[in-house]
Amino acid sequence: MELKSAIPPGPLAQKWTSAKFTNKLVNPANKRKFDVIVVGAGLAGASAAATLGELGYKVTCIVYHDSPRRAHSIAAQGGINAAKNYQNDGDSVHRLFYDTIKGGDFRAREANVHRLAEVSVDIIDQCVAQGVPFAREYGGMLDNRSFGGAQVSRTFYARGQTGQQLLLGAYSALSRQIGLGNVKMITRTEVQDIVVVDGKARGVVCRDLVSGKVYSLAGDAVVLGTGGYAPVFYLSTNAKYSNCTAIWRAHRRGALFANPCYTQIHPTCIPQTGDFQSKLTLMSESLRNDGRVWVPKKQADCAKPPGSIAEADRDYYLERKYPSYGNLAPRDISSRAAKEACDDGRGVGPGGRGVYLDFSEAIGRLGKNVIAERYGNLFTMYHEITDENPYDVPMRIYPAAHYTMGGLWVDYNLMSNLEGLFVIGEANFSDHGANRLGASALMQGLADGYFVLPYTIGNYLVPMMGKKVATDRPEFKAAEAEVADRTKKLLSTGGKKSAEAYWRDLGKIMWEKSGMARDAAGLKAARSEIAALREEYWKNVKVLGAGDEPNQALEKASRVADFFELAELMVVDGLAREESAGGHFRTEHQTEEGEAKRNDEEFSYVSAWEWKGVGAEPQLHKEPLVYEEVKLATRSYK
Amino acid sequence: MNVKLIVWRQKNPSTPGSMKEYEAKNIPKEASFLEMLDIVNEELIEKNEEPIAFEHDCREGICGSCGMMINGKAHGGFRTATCQIHMRQFQDGDTIWVEPFRARAFPIIRDLIVDRTAMDSVMQSGGFISAPTGCAPDANAIPIPKDVAEYSMDAAECIGCGACVAQCPNGAGQLFTAAKVSHLGLLPQGQAERYVRADNMVTTMEEYFGGCSNFRECEAVCPKSISTDFIARLNRDYLKAQFLPKKPSGKFKNE
Amino acid sequence: METATVSRNGTPWVLAFYRSALGKKAVMAVTGIMLFGFVFVHMLGNLKLYLGADAINHYGEFLRSVGYPLLPHEGALWIARVVLLTAVALHITSAIQIWLMAKESRPEEYTKKEYAIASYASRTMRWGGLIVLAFILFHLADLTLGRTGYEFLEGKPYENIVASFSRTPVAIFYIIANLMLGLHLYHGLWSMFQSLGWNNPRFNSWRNEFAAAFAVIITIGNISFPIAVMAGLVK
Numbered sequence A: 001m002e003l004k005s006a007i008p009p010g011p012l013a014q015k016w017t018s019a020k021f022t023n024k025l026v027n028p029a030n031k032r033k034f035d036v037i038v039v040g041a042g043l044a045g046a047s048a049a050a051t052l053g054e055l056g057y058k059v060t061c062i063v064y065h066d067s068p069r070r071a072h073s074i075a076a077q078g079g080i081n082a083a084k085n086y087q088n089d090g091d092s093v094h095r096l097f098y099d100t101i102k103g104g105d106f107r108a109r110e111a112n113v114h115r116l117a118e119v120s121v122d123i124i125d126q127c128v129a130q131g132v133p134f135a136r137e138y139g140g141m142l143d144n145r146s147f148g149g150a151q152v153s154r155t156f157y158a159r160g161q162t163g164q165q166l167l168l169g170a171y172s173a174l175s176r177q178i179g180l181g182n183v184k185m186i187t188r189t190e191v192q193d194i195v196v197v198d199g200k201a202r203g204v205v206c207r208d209l210v211s212g213k214v215y216s217l218a219g220d221a222v223v224l225g226t227g228g229y230a231p232v233f234y235l236s237t238n239a240k241y242s243n244c245t246a247i248w249r250a251h252r253r254g255a256l257f258a259n260p261c262y263t264q265i266h267p268t269c270i271p272q273t274g275d276f277q278s279k280l281t282l283m284s285e286s287l288r289n290d291g292r293v294w295v296p297k298k299q300a301d302c303a304k305p306p307g308s309i310a311e312a313d314r315d316y317y318l319e320r321k322y323p324s325y326g327n328l329a330p331r332d333i334s335s336r337a338a339k340e341a342c343d344d345g346r347g348v349g350p351g352g353r354g355v356y357l358d359f360s361e362a363i364g365r366l367g368k369n370v371i372a373e374r375y376g377n378l379f380t381m382y383h384e385i386t387d388e389n390p391y392d393v394p395m396r397i398y399p400a401a402h403y404t405m406g407g408l409w410v411d412y413n414l415m416s417n418l419e420g421l422f423v424i425g426e427a428n429f430s431d432h433g434a435n436r437l438g439a440s441a442l443m444q445g446l447a448d449g450y451f452v453l454p455y456t457i458g459n460y461l462v463p464m465m466g467k468k469v470a471t472d473r474p475e476f477k478a479a480e481a482e483v484a485d486r487t488k489k490l491l492s493t494g495g496k497k498s499a500e501a502y503w504r505d506l507g508k509i510m511w512e513k514s515g516m517a518r519d520a521a522g523l524k525a526a527r528s529e530i531a532a533l534r535e536e537y538w539k540n541v542k543v544l545g546a547g548d549e550p551n552q553a554l555e556k557a558s559r560v561a562d563f564f565e566l567a568e569l570m571v572v573d574g575l576a577r578e579e580s581a582g583g584h585f586r587t588e589h590q591t592e593e594g595e596a597k598r599n600d601e602e603f604s605y606v607s608a609w610e611w612k613g614v615g616a617e618p619q620l621h622k623e624p625l626v627y628e629e630v631k632l633a634t635r636s637y638k
Numbered sequence B: 001m002n003v004k005l006i007v008w009r010q011k012n013p014s015t016p017g018s019m020k021e022y023e024a025k026n027i028p029k030e031a032s033f034l035e036m037l038d039i040v041n042e043e044l045i046e047k048n049e050e051p052i053a054f055e056h057d058c059r060e061g062i063c064g065s066c067g068m069m070i071n072g073k074a075h076g077g078f079r080t081a082t083c084q085i086h087m088r089q090f091q092d093g094d095t096i097w098v099e100p101f102r103a104r105a106f107p108i109i110r111d112l113i114v115d116r117t118a119m120d121s122v123m124q125s126g127g128f129i130s131a132p133t134g135c136a137p138d139a140n141a142i143p144i145p146k147d148v149a150e151y152s153m154d155a156a157e158c159i160g161c162g163a164c165v166a167q168c169p170n171g172a173g174q175l176f177t178a179a180k181v182s183h184l185g186l187l188p189q190g191q192a193e194r195y196v197r198a199d200n201m202v203t204t205m206e207e208y209f210g211g212c213s214n215f216r217e218c219e220a221v222c223p224k225s226i227s228t229d230f231i232a233r234l235n236r237d238y239l240k241a242q243f244l245p246k247k248p249s250g251k252f253k254n255e
Numbered sequence C: 001m002e003t004a005t006v007s008r009n010g011t012p013w014v015l016a017f018y019r020s021a022l023g024k025k026a027v028m029a030v031t032g033i034m035l036f037g038f039v040f041v042h043m044l045g046n047l048k049l050y051l052g053a054d055a056i057n058h059y060g061e062f063l064r065s066v067g068y069p070l071l072p073h074e075g076a077l078w079i080a081r082v083v084l085l086t087a088v089a090l091h092i093t094s095a096i097q098i099w100l101m102a103k104e105s106r107p108e109e110y111t112k113k114e115y116a117i118a119s120y121a122s123r124t125m126r127w128g129g130l131i132v133l134a135f136i137l138f139h140l141a142d143l144t145l146g147r148t149g150y151e152f153l154e155g156k157p158y159e160n161i162v163a164s165f166s167r168t169p170v171a172i173f174y175i176i177a178n179l180m181l182g183l184h185l186y187h188g189l190w191s192m193f194q195s196l197g198w199n200n201p202r203f204n205s206w207r208n209e210f211a212a213a214f215a216v217i218i219t220i221g222n223i224s225f226p227i228a229v230m231a232g233l234v235k
C-alpha cells in the first residue's frame, strides 16, 4: 500500500493557498445533495458540523453524550495558540510553525503544521465574532499568556476555561445550524462501526444508548472527530468516557493507525491518592507561567513541610537544567524530569510521587489578587480536590497520561487511506509529531473543523455526486449484525470480573511499561500480558443487565474491549520505534544527559499500521517525513 | 468511613422507580462522591446486582454531565458539581439520600440519569451570535472593556448541568437561560441579535420549564455561582423586546 | 422563510405578552406596586387615628369628596376602587397561574427536598397571599360594610376601628394578617425589581434594603393600630 500524503506542490508557505485554489468546489445548489456524517461534537466535530451546515451540506452529527456541549474539549483549561503577534514580541506564522515542529521533535508533517499556523489567526477572529469572552487588557485588547515550548506570548485564554468557552462557541454555531434544520443532531448514540462499500466509507453503525437499538446511517462521507484515547492508561486527565471505539472500528475496517506510541504524559497533574481513584485532574500548564517547580535537594527533607525547607535546600530542577525555558520547558521534558527526581527518592507527598509547584514567589511579587485573577478557578479546583490551599502551601503535582498524538493516518486533506473517511481533531495523527505543545490541540481541532475540512472535503465529494448507497445493502446489514453479536457476546460471558477492574489492570500495564519511559523488555512483556488479559476478558468479563435498555456497564465493557486491541498496537509501535522522540522515550536511546535521542536516519517516518486481525502481527507502512524548510536538529531547551 | 445510601432506582424511562437502601462500607475519605458510587457499584456487580447508573464524564466539574440531588439539594448544595464533592465533606455513619434531578423537562432515563435536551433546545432557538465561519473581522477590531469581558465571562461559565432547574421550587430554567442570554448580550458582538435572542430563548424556555418566582434557590446550588442578577437582565431584555416598535425577528429557524 | 421562531404571530399583542410567564410576572409586579402604593398610603392615612376621631373622620370624608364637583361624590373613590379591584384580580390570577405552572413543571415530587437559601418570605408568598386575600375580604366586611357584628357607624371610621379592634380575636387576626402582609411585601418588593429587570450591579445591594424598609414601615404602622386599641391608647 502506498501512502499518498497529497501534499500540494510548491513552496511551503504557498501550499495551502494554492490548495485552496485547486481544491474542487461543490456548486452551492449541489451541496445539499451530499449527506455528511460527523461523529463527535468536540471542538473538531462541532466546528466541522456547524461549518458544513453553514455551507449547505446535509449534516448528521452523532455523539454519545447527552448533548454536544459535553465533549471532552470542554475540559481544556489553559489556552489556544495563534500567531497573531498582538504582543509584538516577534511572533509570526513561521515561528509558530517552527515551534510546533520542534516541539513535536521533528516527527510531524511540515505542510500540515504550516497550514495550522496559517489558519491559527483566523480561528481567534472567528471565536471572538462568536462571542468567546477571551481575557482582555484594560484597553479592551486581547490578552495573551505564555505556554511551554515557546518564548513568545501567543496563547489566548478565557480564565482557566478556554476549552469550555471555545467549545461553547462551536456548540452555539452548531446549535444555530440545528435550529435552522441544516444539521441533524443525534445524541446518546455511539458509533460502533464504519461501513465500507467498494473500498469507500459509506456510513456508520450506531447503537442507541437508551433503547439499545442498533441501526445504520448512510452518507457520502464520514467524518470522525471522536477525540483521544488516553484513558487506555485507565488513569488519565481525560474524561471517563473518552475512548477509541470509533477510530478503532475504522482501523479494523482498513484505516491505518499512525504513531500509536506517541502519547503525552502531562507534567502538572494532581497526584494519585489511592487505588479507588477514577481519574487524574490536570492543573493547567499555564500555572508554570508563575509557579516554580522544585523538590528538596536532600531525600531526608521530603517529609518535612515545604515551608520549612530553606531556599538553599530546594532544587528548582527545571530552572537548573533548562535555564532558557526554565519552568516552561515542554511537557515531555518536564514530565521526565519530575519522574527522575522522584525516582531519585526526592519526590514529595504520598508514595513519594509528587513535586512542588510553588507560587509563593509570584504571590510575593504580584500579590494574591493578581494570581487569583489568573488562576483562581484552578486554585479552587486544587483546593476542592486535595483539601490543601495552594495560596498557602505549594501545590503537589505529578505527571499523568494526557494526550494521544497518534491516531488515524490522514493525508493533507484529512482523509484517511479509507476513502471518504475524514478524521479531525485529536482522533487523527496529523500535526503534533511525537509531542504536542500546550495550547495547540484546541488550535488544531478548530483549524480542522472550521478552516480545513470544509475546504478539502469537496475534493472527495465532487466525483461522488449521484452515487448514493442505501442502508439495506448487505455491507450495512453485516456490520449491524456484527455489532449486535458483539453486544450479545459481552452480555453472555457469564464471567466474574467487572470491565472496570480489567480496565484498571490494563492501565497499570500501560502506565508501567509503555508510559513515560519504555524499554524493549518491558514492551515485550506488556505485549504478552495485554494479549493474555484480552483473552481472559472475553471469557470472564461480567456485564449485567440487558442490551435493550440503558446500560452503562455494557457501554464500558465494549469500550474496554477496544482498548485492549489498541493497547497492543501501541506497544508494538513502541517496540518498533528504536529511538526516542518526544513522548516516546526509549531508555535504550538517550543522550548522556538523559535526553531523548532521535535516530533521524532510520526513523524519520510516520508509522502507519494496518490491521491484520486480533492478536495477529499488524503490518507497518511508512510515510517518510520530508523536511524542505526546517533543518532537523537536536531539540534543546537549555 | 461507612455511610448509608438511599438511592432512586429506575430501570428505564417507562418503568416506575423507587428508593432503595445500600451500605457503602470502607470508603476512603479522600474519595470523591462519584468514586464512592464507583465502589458501591463494583460491590453490587460482585453481588450480581445491576450498578447504579449515573451520568458523569469529565469528573473535573466542567462538562456538566454529573448532577443529582444529594440530601435533598442539587449537587448536595455544595455549590460545586457533584463530581467535585468529596467524602470528607460527610460524616462517618451519615445517611445520604440520592435522587435524580426532577422536572417535567428532565424525564428520567435510568436511575440518576435524566434527559436534559430541553436545555439544548433553548440554545438552538437563539443561544448564539450568527457569525458563520469566515465572516469575522480581526479579533482586536472591536475593543471590549476588560470589565465587560469579565462580566460576560461570569455568565458564560455556566456548565449546563441543570441544577438550577432541579433545585428551583418552580422547575424554572431561568438561571440557565439568563446566563446564556447575558453572556452574549453583554458583548458588543452580541448586540445585533440581543432582543430577538432574548425573546426567542425565553419563549422556548417557557415551553419546557416553569416560571421564575425569584426564590434564588438556583443561585445557591449553581456550581459556577451564576448570579440571579442575570435573571433580572434576562427579564429586562425580554420585556424590552416586547416593547420595541417592531417585533424583533431573525432567521433562527427554518419554517 | 424569514420569521422568528416565536409562534405568537397573529395573537393580539397584550394577550401574547400575558401568555408568557415573564409577562405574567410583569403584570404581577406592576399590580403589586399599585397594591403596595395603596397599602402604604392607606397606612399613612390611618395614622391620623393617633390625631383623634375628628382628624380621621374628616379624612374619610375627604376621600369620599375628592375631585368633587368635577367627579360625582365618591367618584374618585370608585375609580380607585375599580383600579384596585382590577389590580387585585390580575395579581391573584397571574400568581395562581405561575403556581400552577410550577406544579406542572415538576409532576413528580422529590422524596427528599431541602431548601438551600430561599427566604421564609419567598416560600410563603402563595399561602401568605391567600391569607392576605382572606384578610382583605374580612376587612371590607368589617370596616367598610360593617357586617362583622359590632355597631357600625356610617362615616365614622374612628369609632368603628375602636369598636372592631376591641374584640381581641379580631385584633389578633389583624396583627397576624399584617405580619403576613409584611413578609409578602418584603419578598414581593425585592422580587419586583427582578421581574421588571430593574437591576444594576451598582444598586443591586440596596434593592433588598428598600424592600425590607418598606415592609417594616408598613407592618409596624398597621399592627400598631390593633395594638393601640387593645392597649387602650386609642379609645
Ligand SMILES: Cc1cc2nc3c(=O)[nH]c(=O)nc-3n(C[C@H](O)[C@H](O)[C@H](O)COP(=O)(O)OP(=O)(O)OC[C@H]3O[C@@H](n4cnc5c(N)ncnc54)[C@H](O)[C@@H]3O)c2cc1C
Pocket: A039, A040, A041, A042, A043, A044, A045, A062, A063, A064, A065, A068, A070, A071, A072, A073, A074, A075, A076, A077, A078, A079, A080, A081, A162, A163, A189, A190, A191, A192, A225, A226, A227, A228, A237, A238, A239, A242, A243, A245, A246, A282, A284, A402, A403, A424, A425, A426, A427, A438, A439, A440, A441, A442, A443, A445
Ligand atoms: C484536562 C485537559 C486539558 C487540556 N487543555 C488544553 C489546553 O489548554 N490547550 C489545548 O490546546 N489543548 C488542551 N487539551 C487537549 C484538547 O482539549 C483536546 O485534544 C481536544 O479538545 C480534543 O478535541 P476533539 O474535538 O478532537 O475531541 P473531543 O472533544 O474529545 O470530542 C469527542 C467527541 O466525539 C464523540 N464521540 C467519540 N466517540 C464516539 C462514538 N464512538 N460515537 C459517537 N460519538 C463519539 C464524543 O461524544 C465527543 O462529542 C486538554 C486536554 C485535557 C484532557
Ligand code: HEM
Pocket: B212, B213, B214, C025, C026, C028, C029, C031, C032, C033, C034, C035, C036, C037, C039, C088, C091, C092, C095, C096, C098, C099, C125, C126, C128, C129, C130, C132, C133, C136, C184, C185, C187, C188, C189, C191, C192, C193, C195, C196
Ligand atoms: C390579595 C391577595 C394576594 C395574593 C394571593 C398575592 C400573591 C402573590 C404571589 C403568589 C406573589 C409571588 C408571585 C411569584 O413571584 O410567583 C406575589 C407577588 C407580589 N405581591 Fe402579592 N399577593 C396578594 C396581595 C398583595 C398585596 C395586597 C400586595 C401589596 C401590598 C402585593 C404585592 C406583591 C408584590 C409587590 C409582589 C412581587 C411581584 C413580583 O415578584 O414581581 N400582593 N403576590
Ligand code: HEM
Pocket: C039, C042, C046, C060, C081, C132, C136, C139, C140, C143, C144, C157, C161, C174, C178, C181, C222, C223, C225, C226
Ligand atoms: C390595621 C390596619 C388597618 C386599618 C386600621 C384599616 C382601616 C380601614 C378603615 C377604617 C377603612 C374604611 C374607610 C372608610 O370606609 O372610610 C378601610 C378600608 C379599606 N382598607 Fe383598610 N385598614 C387597615 C389595613 C388594611 C390593609 C393591610 C389593606 C390591604 C391589604 C386594607 C385595605 C382596605 C381596603 C381595600 C379598604 C376599602 C376602601 C374603600 O374602597 O372604601 N386595609 N381600612
Ligand code: SF4
Pocket: B157, B158, B159, B160, B161, B162, B163, B164, B165, B175, B176, B179, B218, B221, B222, B223, B224, B225, B226
Ligand atoms: S446556571 Fe448554574 S446550575 Fe444552572 S445549568 Fe448553569 S451551571 Fe448549572
Ligand code: F3S
Pocket: B167, B168, B169, B170, B171, B172, B173, B174, B175, B211, B212, B213, B214, B215, B216, B217, B218, B219, B228, B231
Ligand atoms: S430558584 Fe427558581 S424561582 Fe427563579 S430565582 Fe431561581 S429560577
Ligand code: FES
Pocket: B055, B056, B057, B058, B059, B060, B061, B062, B063, B064, B065, B066, B067, B081, B082, B083, B084
Ligand atoms: S462529571 Fe463533568 S462536571 Fe461532573
